[in-house]
Amino acid sequence: MTKASRSKSASARDDEDSTRARILNVALQEFSRVGLSGARIDAIAAESGFNKAMIYYHFGSKEDLYVAALEESYRRVRQSEDELHIDESLSPEPALRKLVGASFDFHAAHPEFIRMVMSENINQGEYIRKIPALRAINRSAITLLERLCQRGIADGVFRADVDPVDLHMSISALSFYNVSNRHTFSFIFERDLGAPEVHAARREAVVDTILRYMRAT
Amino acid sequence: MTKASRSKSASARDDEDSTRARILNVALQEFSRVGLSGARIDAIAAESGFNKAMIYYHFGSKEDLYVAALEESYRRVRQSEDELHIDESLSPEPALRKLVGASFDFHAAHPEFIRMVMSENINQGEYIRKIPALRAINRSAITLLERLCQRGIADGVFRADVDPVDLHMSISALSFYNVSNRHTFSFIFERDLGAPEVHAARREAVVDTILRYMRAT
DNA sequence: GTCTATAATGCGATAGAC
DNA sequence: GTCTATCGCATTATAGAC
Numbered sequence: 193m194t195k196a197s198r199s200k201s202a203s204a205r206d207d208e209d210s211t212r213a214r215i216l217n218v219a220l221q222e223f224s225r226v227g228l229s230g231a232r233i234d235a236i237a238a239e240s241g242f243n244k245a246m247i248y249y250h251f252g253s254k255e256d257l258y259v260a261a262l263e264e265s266y267r268r269v270r271q272s273e274d275e276l277h278i279d280e281s282l283s284p285e286p287a288l289r290k291l292v293g294a295s296f297d298f299h300a301a302h303p304e305f306i307r308m309v310m311s312e313n314i315n316q317g318e319y320i321r322k323i324p325a326l327r328a329i330n331r332s333a334i335t336l337l338e339r340l341c342q343r344g345i346a347d348g349v350f351r352a353d354v355d356p357v358d359l360h361m362s363i364s365a366l367s368f369y370n371v372s373n374r375h376t377f378s379f380i381f382e383r384d385l386g387a388p389e390v391h392a393a394r395r396e397a398v399v400d401t402i403l404r405y406m407r408a409t
Numbered sequence: 410m411t412k413a414s415r416s417k418s419a420s421a422r423d424d425e426d427s428t429r430a431r432i433l434n435v436a437l438q439e440f441s442r443v444g445l446s447g448a449r450i451d452a453i454a455a456e457s458g459f460n461k462a463m464i465y466y467h468f469g470s471k472e473d474l475y476v477a478a479l480e481e482s483y484r485r486v487r488q489s490e491d492e493l494h495i496d497e498s499l500s501p502e503p504a505l506r507k508l509v510g511a512s513f514d515f516h517a518a519h520p521e522f523i524r525m526v527m528s529e530n531i532n533q534g535e536y537i538r539k540i541p542a543l544r545a546i547n548r549s550a551i552t553l554l555e556r557l558c559q560r561g562i563a564d565g566v567f568r569a570d571v572d573p574v575d576l577h578m579s580i581s582a583l584s585f586y587n588v589s590n591r592h593t594f595s596f597i598f599e600r601d602l603g604a605p606e607v608h609a610a611r612r613e614a615v616v617d618t619i620l621r622y623m624r625a626t
Numbered sequence: 627g628t629c630t631a632t633a634a635t636g637c638g639a640t641a642g643a644c
Numbered sequence: 645g646t647c648t649a650t651c652g653c654a655t656t657a658t659a660g661a662c
Contacts, residue, residue: 229443248657254655313589313591314524401622462640
């Protein structure tokens with residue numbers, strides 16, 4: 193959508209939101225694509241249909257815009273996760289199976305988020321530290337796992353000695369790597385991770401890995 | 410070591426190697442620290458004790474220098490891996506346990522390699538594709554796993570339906586994430602992944618995850 | 627709020643001496 | 645092979661008009 197095609201009928205407040213939102217959307221794409229140092233304000237201006245002055249008017253600096261984009265991408269993750277309701281009526285094993293599969297699918301569906309996180313780790317977490325709100329946003333995932341573990345332990349189907357944060361880390365690692373390292377892995381092992389059969393097989397392996405890890409011995 | 414402190418007594422050929430090697434070392438650090446777009450030729454020149462012209466004389470361009478650094482960092486990985494001899498006299502389970510632990514330790518010990526790989530995935534693998542030799546370098550890891558799987562299946566301790574590349578991917582994912590996502594994860598979950606107890610516990614969890622995955626049912 | 631024009635500097639790359 | 649000096653463009657950021 194070019195700037196010319198934007199509706200001009202909204203209120204001033206809506207216009208302001210719309211301008212900010214549009215710039216933020218484009219910025220998120222750009223930072224995700226090439227990282228903080230690789231991103232170009234010129235490119236964000238051109239793609240958003242505004243000029244550079246507008247970006248500085250709304251966001252102050254390139255770094256502040258990056259922080260806003262980083263926060264926005266974590267917020268979207270949370271929103272997507274909230275839409276996934278792990279039914280408490282499901283028994284623990286199928287519930288965990290569903291949750292791990294959803295995590296794998298989510299990562300696969302949001303490469304731009306994975307790239308933002310990679311970027312920020314390249315930055316050694318310098319900017320995420322400026323957004324304390326992100327802690328609360330992410331820790332709901334742990335609460336969910338804690339309850340699930342408790343139910344599974346009570347039912348005798350899960351082992352009792354697993355730390356939920358550790359479990360979360362394993363699920364994330366297996367889901368994340370598949371997207372984050374796609375290019376180098378695909379090249380080296382000549383296996384196209386994007387191919388549907390490969391993708392499906394990998395999904396099964398990941399779910400299976402976690403389920404076996406949790407299974408009471 | 411500053412340029413002034415370098416020995417001047419070596420032959421011309423040695424000097425050339427030394428110059429190239431020194432620039433390459435510094436470049437590897439710089440690219441690993443901030444990625445291709447974040448790296449500064451000025452910084453590499455200053456840190457190596459040479460000037461920019463020397464870098465262009467030996468490597469041609471910033472991108473060519475990056476490719477050389479990328480190749481060098483993969484070569485070092487291989488070298489380290491070669492030093493790990495998985496004793497064929499070990500029975501399959503202890504051997505796999507040792508191999509996974511070594512992979513975890515290796516990743517933890519070489520954050521600069523992990524950062525190079527992250528960087529290159531941000532670049533969508535554009536530069537690694539120019540180094541076909543890297544395929545051979547990495548696939549020896551698969552051969553090792555294949556033999557190990559075969560022995561374990563023959564002994565009846567490993568399941569028979571696991572693809573070695575898939576297994577390699579899981580081991581890498583769990584080892585890699587621990588380093589690659591250290592900053593964001595540590596911040597969000599307020600768990601210092603660098604702390605010795607946390608590190609050791611995570612190592613155990615990773616080894617255990619893979620062992621349970623492979624165990625014959 | 628939004629634009630054009632431009633300042634100010636950063637940065638990859640090279641010329642030319644030794 | 646190595647240096648100094650500098651080119652030339654890219655890029656962040658701002659001034660000032662509307």
